[in-house]
Structure formats: structure tokens, C-alpha cells
Amino acid sequence: MRRNFVRKILGFGLAAAVLTASFASATVVGAQELELTVTAPAGAGGGWDSASRSLQEVMMSTGNAKSVQVVNVPGAGGTVGLAQFRTIADLQATIKEDVAKTIWVGGSAGGADHILAALVTQASGEDPSKINYVAYSGGGEALAAMLGGQATAGVSGYGEWQGQIESGDLRALAISYPDPIEGIEAKPLKAQGLDIELVNWRGVFAGPGVEGDDLEALKTAVDKTVKSPEWQAVLKARGWTDYYAPAEEFKTFIGSETERVRGILKSVGLAN
Numbered sequence: 001m002r003r004n005f006v007r008k009i010l011g012f013g014l015a016a017a018v019l020t021a022s023f024a025s026a027t028v029v030g031a032q033e034l035e036l037t038v039t040a041p042a043g044a045g046g047g048w049d050s051a052s053r054s055l056q057e058v059m060m061s062t063g064n065a066k067s068v069q070v071v072n073v074p075g076a077g078g079t080v081g082l083a084q085f086r087t088i089a090d091l092q093a094t095i096k097e098d099v100a101k102t103i104w105v106g107g108s109a110g111g112a113d114h115i116l117a118a119l120v121t122q123a124s125g126e127d128p129s130k131i132n133y134v135a136y137s138g139g140g141e142a143l144a145a146m147l148g149g150q151a152t153a154g155v156s157g158y159g160e161w162q163g164q165i166e167s168g169d170l171r172a173l174a175i176s177y178p179d180p181i182e183g184i185e186a187k188p189l190k191a192q193g194l195d196i197e198l199v200n201w202r203g204v205f206a207g208p209g210v211e212g213d214d215l216e217a218l219k220t221a222v223d224k225t226v227k228s229p230e231w232q233a234v235l236k237a238r239g240w241t242d243y244y245a246p247a248e249e250f251k252t253f254i255g256s257e258t259e260r261v262r263g264i265l266k267s268v269g270l271a272n
Contacts, residue, residue, distance in 0.1 A: 001014045022149045032222055034064070034065040034066055034217060035065070035066050035068075035220070036059070036065055036067070036068045036069070036088065036218075037068075037069045037070075037071060038052045038055060038056060038068060038069065038070045038071070038204075039052075039070075039071050039073055039074070040053075040070055040071065040072050041073055041108075042072065042073075042107065042108065042137050043072055043136070043137035043140070043141065044072055044140060045140025045141070045160070046107060046136075046137070046140070046142075046160065047107070047156075047157045047160060047200065047201065047202065049070070049072060050157075050159070050160065050238065051202040053070050054231075054234045054238070055068070055204065055222075055225065056068040056069070056070050058225050058228060058230045058231045058232075058234060059136040059221060059222075059225045061229045061230055061239055062224065062225055062230055062231075064221040064222075064224050064225045064228075065221055065258060070254065084175060085118075085153070085171070086171070087173065087192075088120075088173045088174045088189065088192050088194065089151055089156065089192075090233055091120070091152075091173060092120070092123075093123040094152065095120070095121055095124040095126055096124055096125060096126060099121060099126040099127065099130050099131060099132075100130055100131075100132055101132070101152075102131070102132060102152045102153070103132050103134060103151045103152040103153075104117040104131060104132065104133045104134065104151065104153055104154065105133075105134045105136060105142045105145045105146060105150070105151040105153075105154040105155075106133070106134075106135065106136070106142055106154055106155040106156065107135065107136065107137075107142070107155075107156075108135050108137070109133070109135040110265065110270055110271075111135075112155075112198060112200035113155035113156065114133050114135065114155075114270065115198065115261070115265065115268065115270070116149065116155050116176055116196070116198050117131055117153075117155055117263055118131055118133075118268035118269070118270060119196045119198070119264070119268060120194065121268075122188070122267075122268055123194045123195065123196055128268035128269055128270075129262070129269025129270070134151070142154055142156060143156070143160070143161055143164065146161075146164075147164070147169060147170075153173075156242075157200065158172070158184060158239050159238040159239045159240065160176070162239065169242070172184070172185065172186035173186060173191055174186050174187060174188065174189045174194075175187070175188050175189070176188070176189055176196060176197060176198040176199070177197065177199060177241075178190055178197040181239075182266070183239070184239075199241070199243075201243050203250065203254070204222060206218055219246070219247055223246060226242075227244075228242045
């Protein structure tokens with residue numbers, strides 16, 4: 001039996017440094033002395049976890065860091081519900097029938113998955129503030145809920161559930177990327193009549209106490225890592241789009257993106 005979900009494409013943005021960085025010494029002289037701890041703000045199996053562990057693997061294999069550890073810090077979770085669809089129009093019909101009984105699963109509350117579920121609900125003519133969204137800390141938990149028949153629809157990064165799509169256990173109803181993507185059968189929401197596009201990026205940040213030579217060493221290490229052939233291979237294998245922006249460019253993007261997302265959250269009733 002197939003379960004169904006709305007596709008969110010994972011874009012990937014890297015910034016000045018690593019989510020949380022610690023050092024073996026007060027001053028970082030070179031990559032061979034760089035010891036990092038990457039904090040993934042979600043449980044194992046999700047997009048943050050995949051991005052963090054991929055960065056860990058490539059930074060070490062390319063010699064851009066001496067050691068990198070990944071620490072998962074999960075958020076909240078929950079469960080309930082079930083339905084089957086062949087098209088996004090089928091899902092919209094169910095939403096119209098009873099928005100509160102349409103059970104969505106995905107990542108953290110207020111995150112990209114939640115926003116996309118609210119936007120689809122809004123485009124279906126229903127009040128997005130009334131959606132029944134169950135937030136999980138990792139993609140593995142949301143996947144288990146889908147396969148266990150505890151949800152009506154789910155939102156995830158394509159690579160996280162690709163195996164289940166290819167095996168026929170899940171059916172991809174749509175992608176939120178604006179254009180078709182080679183190798184992915186599901187069509188963009190826009191191509192199916194919904195004026196929605198959403199690209200979910202991942203950023204890496206250093207703590208406020210990281211500055212001077214330490215910060216410059218981190219910038220250099222991350223920059224070299226994401227420009228390496230090894231990182232390009234990871235992008236291709238996981239179906240990620242490269243949205244890399246160096247520190248200053250990323251800082252500008254964060255400012256404009258914060259305002260854009262705040263507007264979306266207000267429009268769908270997820271923020272005041």
C-alpha cells in the first residue's frame with residue numbers, strides 16, 4: 001500500500017562557519033588543528049541531520065578539519081490519522097472536506113514543512129491556522145508515521161524518503177521547487193495549478209564567541225569543503241541543490257529571508 005506526501009525540495013545554503021564550533025586551542029592555526037562540534041537542531045534521520053553528517057564526512061575526508069562531531073538536539077513530536085491519494089487534487093478534496101481531520105506530518109513546528117502544509121491548505125480554500133500538523137524532530141520519525149498509516153499526508157526533503165518512493169511504499173504528489181527536476185517524477189505544485197514554491201535551505205552558523213582567527217579559519221574550511229569534488233558528489237547523490245553563499249552574502253540573505261518567512265507565517269496564521 002502506498003502512502004502519500006507533498007514534496008519539498010531541499011536547497012542547501014552554507015554560511016560563515018559551523019552550527020556550534022569548539023576548538024582544541026584558543027587560536028586555530030590551520031585545518032589540521034580544527035576540531036568542531038556540529039549541533040544538528042533535530043533528531044537523527046532528518047534534513048538537518050543529513051546535512052550535518054554530510055558536512056562532517058567531507059570536511060574530514062578533504063582534510064579541512066582534524067575532527068568533526070555531530071550532536072543531535074531533537075524537538076517535539078506526536079501522531080494520528082490516514083488516507084490515500086493519487087494526485088494533489090485528491091489531497092485538496094480531503095482538505096476541503098475536513099481540514100481538521102487532515103493529518104500532516106513533517107519537521108519542526110513553524111519550519112518549512114509546516115509552512116508548506118499551511119500554504120497547500122490555504123490554496124485549497126481552507127483556513128491554514130486550523131491545520132492538524134504533527135511535528136517530528138527527525139525525518140525517520142515522520143517516515144515511520146507515514147508508513148504506519150498514522151497520517152493523511154507528509155512533507156519531507158526528497159532524498160530523505162527517496163527509497164520509499166522508489167519502492168512504491170510512498171507516492172510523491174508534488175514538489176515545491178518551481179521547476180521540474182530531472183529524475184523526479186512528481187511535478188511542481190505550480191505546474192499543478194497551485195501558486196506555491198518553497199525551497200528549504202540549510203545554514204551553518206558559528207557561536208557568538210567565535211571571532212578573529214578562529215572565525216576566519218572556519219570560513220576557509222567550510223568554503224574549501226563545499227567547493228571540493230567530494231562535496232559535489234554528496235550533492236548529486238542526495239539530490240540537493242547547491243545554494244552556497246559565503247559569509248557576508250549569507251548574512252544579507254538571512255535578513256531578507258527572515259522578513260519573507262515572517263510574512264508567510266503571518267499570512268497562514270502561524271505568527272502574529
